[in-house]
Amino acid sequence: MAADNNHIETSQRFAPPATRRDFLGLAATWSAIVAFVMAMLGALRLPMPSVFPESNSRVKLGRPDRFALGSATYFSKLRLWLFRDEAGFKAISSVCTHLGCVAERGVDGQYLCPCHGSKFDEIGAVKGGPAPKGLVWVDLSLSPEGWIVADTLSDVDPKTVLQA
Amino acid sequence: MSNVGGEHQTSHKPLRERSIGDEGALGEFGSNLISTPVALRDSIVRHGKPTSDRAKSQTIFSNFFLHILPVRTHLHAIKATTTLGLGVATFVLFIILCVTGVLLMVYYKPSVDQAYASMLDIMHVVPTGRLIRNVHRWSAHAMVACVMLHMARAFYTAAYKRPRAFNWVIGMGLFVLTLGLSFTGYLLPWDQLAFWAVTIGANIAQSPQELTDALGMTQYFDIGLWQKEVLLGAHQVGQEALIRFYVLHIMVLPVVTAILIGVHFWRIRKDGGLARPSHADASSQEMPALASEPAPLKSYGLMAMMKDKTPAVNREMRHTITTWPNVMYVIGAASMVTVLAMLLLGYFFDAPLTEMANPNVPENPAKAPWYFLGLQELVSYSAFMGGVAIPAIVVLGLALVPYLDREKEDVGLWFSGARGRRVTFVSGLFAAATVIGMLWFTVSFGWLRNWETTAHVPQIVITLFNPGTVLVALFAMWSVATVRFMNSTRMGAIALFTCFVVGFVILTYFATVHRGPNWDFYWSQSDWPVH
Ligand code: HEM
Ligand code: FES
Numbered sequence: 001m002a003a004d005n006n007h008i009e010t011s012q013r014f015a016p017p018a019t020r021r022d023f024l025g026l027a028a029t030w031s032a033i034v035a036f037v038m039a040m041l042g043a044l045r046l047p048m049p050s051v052f053p054e055s056n057s058r059v060k061l062g063r064p065d066r067f068a069l070g071s072a073t074y075f076s077k078l079r080l081w082l083f084r085d086e087a088g089f090k091a092i093s094s095v096c097t098h099l100g101c102v103a104e105r106g107v108d109g110q111y112l113c114p115c116h117g118s119k120f121d122e123i124g125a126v127k128g129g130p131a132p133k134g135l136v137w138v139d140l141s142l143s144p145e146g147w148i149v150a151d152t153l154s155d156v157d158p159k160t161v162l163q164a
Numbered sequence: 165m166s167n168v169g170g171e172h173q174t175s176h177k178p179l180r181e182r183s184i185g186d187e188g189a190l191g192e193f194g195s196n197l198i199s200t201p202v203a204l205r206d207s208i209v210r211h212g213k214p215t216s217d218r219a220k221s222q223t224i225f226s227n228f229f230l231h232i233l234p235v236r237t238h239l240h241a242i243k244a245t246t247t248l249g250l251g252v253a254t255f256v257l258f259i260i261l262c263v264t265g266v267l268l269m270v271y272y273k274p275s276v277d278q279a280y281a282s283m284l285d286i287m288h289v290v291p292t293g294r295l296i297r298n299v300h301r302w303s304a305h306a307m308v309a310c311v312m313l314h315m316a317r318a319f320y321t322a323a324y325k326r327p328r329a330f331n332w333v334i335g336m337g338l339f340v341l342t343l344g345l346s347f348t349g350y351l352l353p354w355d356q357l358a359f360w361a362v363t364i365g366a367n368i369a370q371s372p373q374e375l376t377d378a379l380g381m382t383q384y385f386d387i388g389l390w391q392k393e394v395l396l397g398a399h400q401v402g403q404e405a406l407i408r409f410y411v412l413h414i415m416v417l418p419v420v421t422a423i424l425i426g427v428h429f430w431r432i433r434k435d436g437g438l439a440r441p442s443h444a445d446a447s448s449q450e451m452p453a454l455a456s457e458p459a460p461l462k463s464y465g466l467m468a469m470m471k472d473k474t475p476a477v478n479r480e481m482r483h484t485i486t487t488w489p490n491v492m493y494v495i496g497a498a499s500m501v502t503v504l505a506m507l508l509l510g511y512f513f514d515a516p517l518t519e520m521a522n523p524n525v526p527e528n529p530a531k532a533p534w535y536f537l538g539l540q541e542l543v544s545y546s547a548f549m550g551g552v553a554i555p556a557i558v559v560l561g562l563a564l565v566p567y568l569d570r571e572k573e574d575v576g577l578w579f580s581g582a583r584g585r586r587v588t589f590v591s592g593l594f595a596a597a598t599v600i601g602m603l604w605f606t607v608s609f610g611w612l613r614n615w616e617t618t619a620h621v622p623q624i625v626i627t628l629f630n631p632g633t634v635l636v637a638l639f640a641m642w643s644v645a646t647v648r649f650m651n652s653t654r655m656g657a658i659a660l661f662t663c664f665v666v667g668f669v670i671l672t673y674f675a676t677v678h679r680g681p682n683w684d685f686y687w688s689q690s691d692w693p694v695h
Contacts, residue, residue: 047394047397047408048390048393048394049393049397049398049404052393052397052398052399053397053398053402053403053404054398054399054400076524077524079524098367098547099363099364099367099368099371099543099547099551100363100364100366100367101360101363101364101526101530102524102525102526112682113682114526114527114528114529114530114681114682114683115360115364115526115528115529115530115683116540116543116544116683117544117682117683117684126613127613128610128613128614129544129613130543130544130545130546130547130626132373132374132377132546132547132548132623132626132627133377133623153399
């Protein structure tokens with residue numbers, strides 16, 4: 001727009017130095033805007049929960065001797081399979097990593113998700129379908145009284161086994 | 165009147181001297197009483213019967229609810245083929261939904277223990293509850309359908325062009341809000357269908373993890389989990405999610421939608437009414453003669469309303485008719501057809517209600533409502549691409565259409581004439597061929613995961629390269645080629661929009677009819693395995 005500027009009086013080509021009044025006006029406007037935005041952001045913090053209803057995610061599954069060697073037990077409320085073999089205990093969540101349906105474990109030990117057909121092998125690795133990662137291995141531990149405790153919100157590396 | 169210091173004041177003199185036998189205040193009271201209905205009417209409607217053009221204008225102009233309409237309307241705007249009545253139908257459906265929704269709220273209880281039972285009550289115990297619920301549900305489906313058809317109408321008549329560009333963007337906002345209203349309402353009955361559709365939806369919100377995982381940055385920046393937590397207030401669909409969806413469904417989204425509808429209508433006025441082709445003003449055919457009487461009180465206000473090159477003098481008047489009652493008839497007819505259709509649907513067909521939600525056993529197949537089924541097919545290739553990236557690209561792409569195609573072509577013409585009709589037809593064939601081809605290929609041969617024998621295909625490859633993304637890429641190439649060969653951005657826009665529409669229709673049909681348990685392909689539902 002250089003060409004247009006030539007028509008303007010030289011004195012107007014350069015912005016006049018801000019007067020005290022302008023400065024105060026701008027400062028007031030911007031502090032109002034900033035205050036408003038911060039207030040809105042503060043208000044939007046509310047729906048972001050800090051405590052989750054499932055916060056108490058550690059659940060007792062039972063005493064180790066309840067589960068026979070080579071057994072597979074399903075906890076339907078927890079959507080969790082508990083296996084016991086020579087190495088010890090392992091727990092695999094049956095919640096599909098695609099979009100959260102519950103995958104079904106077939107007689108061959110493989111998992112099949114009914115929603116979009118994701119397939120997982122016996123240790124939960126993806127074998128087919130849209131699931132982006134394998135089934136979650138859930139953290140197991142022993143309580144002081146010797147119960148097996150699953151922490152349904154924390155996962156462990158696959159093939160982690162609890163010896164008991 | 166204050167009575168300072170307890171001083172007694174003399175009584176006021178009567179305003180008029182009256183004597184017995186005279187027609188005094190009592191007589192006046194009597195005649196006031198008799199003429200009150202007329203006086204009341206005159207105080208509400210402050211003009212005569214709408215017989216003269218002037219009174220007809222005032223009828224529109226001085227009425228709060230009608231003054232969003234112009235006092236005179238162009239003949240092109242009320243031709244049935246201009247709008248097909250779709251915008252009005254959408255609006256009427258929104259009103260029906262608000263009214264029936266408030267009625268349902270009287271009995272509905274947003275709690276996981278009681279929601280399902282209150283639905284059963286509404287269906288079986290509450291007087292007229294079944295009809296009201298049915299009408300609410302069918303109107304929600306119809307509103308989604310109408311908003312899509314209305315959008316297609318506005319697109320194919322090039323009504324998104326200057327000065328209506330921003331109203332198209334507001335329209336996109338309304339489109340997304342309409343889908344949001346449907347989605348949030350879907351959870352409330354707390355039946356199996358609701359629970360699993362929303363579980364899938366919430367996990368789609370989490371699916372950006374697919375990308376962040378592949379990039380190894382989920383630990384630092386887990387936007388997927390954050391979205392899911394804000395939506396559900398938990399990690400699973402439960403009481404927190406139900407309350408959140410309820411608040412969104414009955415308060416936040418309807419209010420925002422109502423405000424945006426107001427802005428949408430206001431801008432139609434400010435943009436000079438509905439888009440119309442230039443020949444609509446220059447037609448040689450004589451328009452009905454009008455007894456032209458300078459009608460409005462504030463004509464300057466009306467001139468300012470009309471965006472045009474010159475103030476509308478006689479030229480404008482020639483092709484317009486008074487809004488009252490002509491446009492009222494059109495709006496009234498469209499509204500009545502809509503209401504009647506919903507009442508009939510609600511009377512004869514019950515809205516579905518499956519068993520109560522069971523978080524342990526998914527529906528098989530768990531199908532989303534029809535308007536999301538096309539997306540569900542894409543989601544079955546990649547959650548992030550099908551559920552987040554492709555919808556975002558489509559919505560953003562559609563919103564940008566008026567800014568990418570700024571050709572000063574004639575507006576208000578279906579398909580912009582014969583050339584556009586050809587482009588629409590050919591693009592439709594192209595899109596149908598590619599979508600059907602893609603589906604056939606995927607069903608018969610599978611995709612990367614089914615071919616990997618030894619080498620493991622990394623997730624990022626499957627995310628970025630799957631039947632859904634291939635389709636989008638093909639559509640984009642097709643429309644760029646159209647821009648190039650037809651040397652027209654409008655033709656390119658038509659090509660892209662047509663691909664999108666045809667893709668949507670075929671994917672929706674395919675997922676509805678041909679997907680069964682485990683999302684496997686079946687020719688028809690009768691082939692589904694029996695459990
Ligand atoms: C709640 C949803 C909506 C309602 C209630 C609504 C209502 C209306 C109404 C009543 C009209 C007047 C003309 C007619 O009846 O067709 C109109 C015009 C228009 N609408 Fe919408 N609409 C909605 C959503 C949309 C969407 C999703 C779009 C596109 C993205 C859109 C774009 C437009 C445009 C561009 C016009 C001007 C048309 C012209 O000038 O010919 N609207 N709308
Ligand atoms: S939720 Fe399991 S495959 Fe989609």
